[in-house]
Amino acid sequence: xxxxxxxxxxxxAGQPERHRRKIPGEVxxxxxxxxxxxxxxxxxxxxxxxxxxxxxxxxxxxxxxDQNLGLLNTLLMLTSSWLVASGVRFAARQRxxxxxxxxxxxxxxxxxxxxxxxxEWGGKVADGHTMSSDEFFMFYYCCAGIHMIxxxxxxxxxxxxAATVRRSKLAGNEQRNIESGATFWxxxxxxxxxxxxxxxxxxxx
Amino acid sequence: MAVLExxxxxxxxxxxxxDVKPINTRVVRLMAWSGVALVISxxxxxxxxxRFVPPPSPAMSAQEIADLYIDRKLAIRxxxxxxxxxxxxxxxxxxxxxxxxxxxxRGMPVLTYxxxxxxxxxxxxFLLMPITWAALAFRPETLDPAxxxxxxxxxxxxxxxxxPPFALFMVYVALAVLxxxxxxxxxxxxxxxxxxxxxxxxxxxxxVEFYTAGPFAYDGELSFWFxxxxxxxWIMVMSGVTLRACKAEEERQAAVAGRDGAAA
Numbered sequence: 001x002x003x004x005x006x007x008x009x010x011x012x013a014g015q016p017e018r019h020r021r022k023i024p025g026e027v028x029x030x031x032x033x034x035x036x037x038x039x040x041x042x043x044x045x046x047x048x049x050x051x052x053x054x055x056x057x058x059x060x061x062x063x064x065x066d067q068n069l070g071l072l073n074t075l076l077m078l079t080s081s082w083l084v085a086s087g088v089r090f091a092a093r094q095r096x097x098x099x100x101x102x103x104x105x106x107x108x109x110x111x112x113x114x115x116x117x118x119x120e121w122g123g124k125v126a127d128g129h130t131m132s133s134d135e136f137f138m139f140y141y142c143c144a145g146i147h148m149i150x151x152x153x154x155x156x157x158x159x160x161x162a163a164t165v166r167r168s169k170l171a172g173n174e175q176r177n178i179e180s181g182a183t184f185w186x187x188x189x190x191x192x193x194x195x196x197x198x199x200x201x202x203x204x205x
Numbered sequence: 206m207a208v209l210e211x212x213x214x215x216x217x218x219x220x221x222x223x224d225v226k227p228i229n230t231r232v233v234r235l236m237a238w239s240g241v242a243l244v245i246s247x248x249x250x251x252x253x254x255x256r257f258v259p260p261p262s263p264a265m266s267a268q269e270i271a272d273l274y275i276d277r278k279l280a281i282r283x284x285x286x287x288x289x290x291x292x293x294x295x296x297x298x299x300x301x302x303x304x305x306x307x308x309x310x311r312g313m314p315v316l317t318y319x320x321x322x323x324x325x326x327x328x329x330x331f332l333l334m335p336i337t338w339a340a341l342a343f344r345p346e347t348l349d350p351a352x353x354x355x356x357x358x359x360x361x362x363x364x365x366x367x368x369p370p371f372a373l374f375m376v377y378v379a380l381a382v383l384x385x386x387x388x389x390x391x392x393x394x395x396x397x398x399x400x401x402x403x404x405x406x407x408x409x410x411x412x413v414e415f416y417t418a419g420p421f422a423y424d425g426e427l428s429f430w431f432x433x434x435x436x437x438x439w440i441m442v443m444s445g446v447t448l449r450a451c452k453a454e455e456e457r458q459a460a461v462a463g464r465d466g467a468a469a
Contacts, residue, residue, distance in 0.1 A: 028398035035402040042431060046420045131415055142421055146409055153405070 024088075025180030033187050036150075040191055043146070047139045047198055054135060059203050061136035064129060069120045070200040073113050074193060080109035081189040084158070087165070088182045092175065096165040099178075103162035106185065110155045117148065140199055147191055154188045157181045225308065227458050230451040233301050237451065240298030240444040244437050246291025254284035255338070258433075260361050260424045263417040270357050271350035274341050281342035285335035292331035298440060299324040301447045302378060305392065309385040316377045323374050330367040334360050361413070361423040365432065368410040375404035375439070389453070396446050403439045407432050 023030065051058045087102030121141070124130075131141035161181045164174055252258040261273055274281065303324065307317045337360045341353060382390070382397035410432045412421035420427040 026394065028395040031395055032398040032402045035399075036405065039406050039431070043427065046426055050419070135419060138416065138419060138421065142409070142412055145412075149405070149408055 025183045026176055029180035029183050033183060036187060036191075040194070043143055044194060044198060047143065048202075050135050050139070051202070055203065057134060058136045061129070061134055061140075062200070062203065064124070064127070065140070065200055066120065066123075067200050067204075069116055070196050073116050074196050076109045076113045076116070077189040077192045080106040080113075081186055083109065084182045084185045087161070088178060091165045091170060091178050094169065096167065096170070099165040100162040103158045103165070107155050107158045107162070110151050110158070113151060114148065117144065143195055143199065147188070147195055150188045150191065154185050157184060227461075228304060228308075228451075228454050230455050230458075233304055234448060234451050236297040236301035236304075237444045237447040239294035240301070240440045243291050243294040243298060244440055246287050246294075247437065250284035250287040250291065250335075254280045254287070256280070257338075259429050261357070262424050263358065263361070263422050267350035267354040270354045271345060271348065274345040274353060274357075278342040278345055281338055285339040285342070288335040289332060289339075292335060293328065295328040295331045296324060298444065299327070299374065302443055305447060305450050306378065306381040308391045309381040309387065311386065316381045320374055320377045323370050323377070327367075327370045327374065330363055330370075333363050337363070365410045365413050365423055365428060368407045368432070371436070372404040372407050375400040378443075379404070391450055391453075392446055396443075399442065400439075403435050406435045 083102045083106040087099040087106070090096075090099035090102060124137075124140075129137050131138055158181065161178055164170070164178065170178070248258075255277065261270060265273075299320070303317055303320045306320060307314050310317055337356060341348070341356055341360075345353065379397040379400040382392045382394060382400070385391055385394075409421065409427050413423040413425075413428045416422040416425070419425055423429060
């Protein structure tokens with residue numbers, strides 16, 4: 001028995017892949033992503049709210065950040081997302097070997113992201129800017145820390161995806177899980193881009 | 206038989222669907238409703254009586270904390286009495302979910318066993334809070350304010366820093382739901398993702414250690430309001446999901462009974 005999506009299979013059999021599935025993954029993962037975006041939006045709103053009360057203080061603290069390191073991390077995140085998207089495409093064509101390499105490459109980007117963050121945080125702490133220095137640095141550490149938890153969880157998901165596609169043939173539900181995992185990784189990437197804009201760029205001319 | 210979404214063959218160790226042990230849904234329904242009772246007792250006791258929603262600011266001085274307990278001592282005693290009962294329902298509520306997790310698992314029910322141990326320990330943290338508040342409101346006039354400040358901080362730390370076992374239970378629920386291989390899933394699959402989401406969302410609670418003011422302090426927008434809405438909202442949603450599963454189980458039992466009656 002070949003596993004097919006029971007909800008759409010009967011009337012769409014024989015149609016190309018892109019017509020057969022309306023959304024990547026399954027409804028549940030989009031609910032998760034919607035929920036996570038709501039909570040990060042709340043965090044972003046809090047940041048802008050506190051910033052509005054002390055714009056000068058926030059701008060002064062923000063000047064201590066190295067935008068190049070933030071940009072480097074943005075490029076690492078974008079590269080990882082591109083690798084994950086390519087991996088999903090290879091997996092759909094049953095090229096598990098290439099897909100696994102893409103997913104592992106994305107984990108490599110995530111590891112590099114963490115190293116850059118550690119170097120950045122280490123430098124800030126050495127300069128005396130800790131998470132209790134002021135409100136800007138409170139958000140700087142807490143928001144990026146909450147995002148880093150997502151990076152760690154996402155890396156675990158990518159590793160399990162790499163292990164799954166290594167197996168010769170993907171069952172329908174495995175293909176769906178790969179898409180769900182990839183969708184989560186794109187969220188991790190997207191959240192960082194917003195964080196980069198908020199923490200490093202907002203208010204800088 | 207309907208086409209399964211999975212290619213997994215049923216294990217021959219698993220009984221056919223009709224042979225699974227019936228669940229006493231009348232008891233489980235009560236247990237699921239006890240989650241709603243927990244939330245109501247929280248609103249009435251901690252919100253209206255004790256006025257601890259939101260918590261007193263961690264930036265308050267020791268004397269202000271002492272005065273607060275002296276002023277509210279009677280309301281705190283009544284409130285903690287109600288809350289001791291209400292918070293005990295965390296065990297009955299969570300076990301109503303675990304009963305259905307047993308249905309989802311095949312072979313050795315690892316997640317079910319782990320959840321039983323986890324929740325048995327977890328609800329002790331719940332009970333510790335009203336007990337500590339009651340002790341503080343017992344003779345607040347004679348207590349050293351500095352001591353009261355430490356004890357007051359401690360209750361909120363018990364409340365908020367004890368998030369990991371509760372988040373892990375959500376992960377166990379998610380693993381059981383997403384691994385459910387029954388032809389008709391016991392809980393819908395979105396419940397699995399919902400539990401993963403809530404597990405991730407209550408992580409920022411850990412930040413209460415670092416701040417006495419702002420969104421991450423124990424009275425803050427994120428570490429208090431957001432985490433509380435997520436956690437107690439989770440209880441309400443899971444009570445609803447479990448009650449729906451009870452209804453499905455009753456229909457299954459009725460169908461099996463009807464078939465047995467026709468065969469006899």
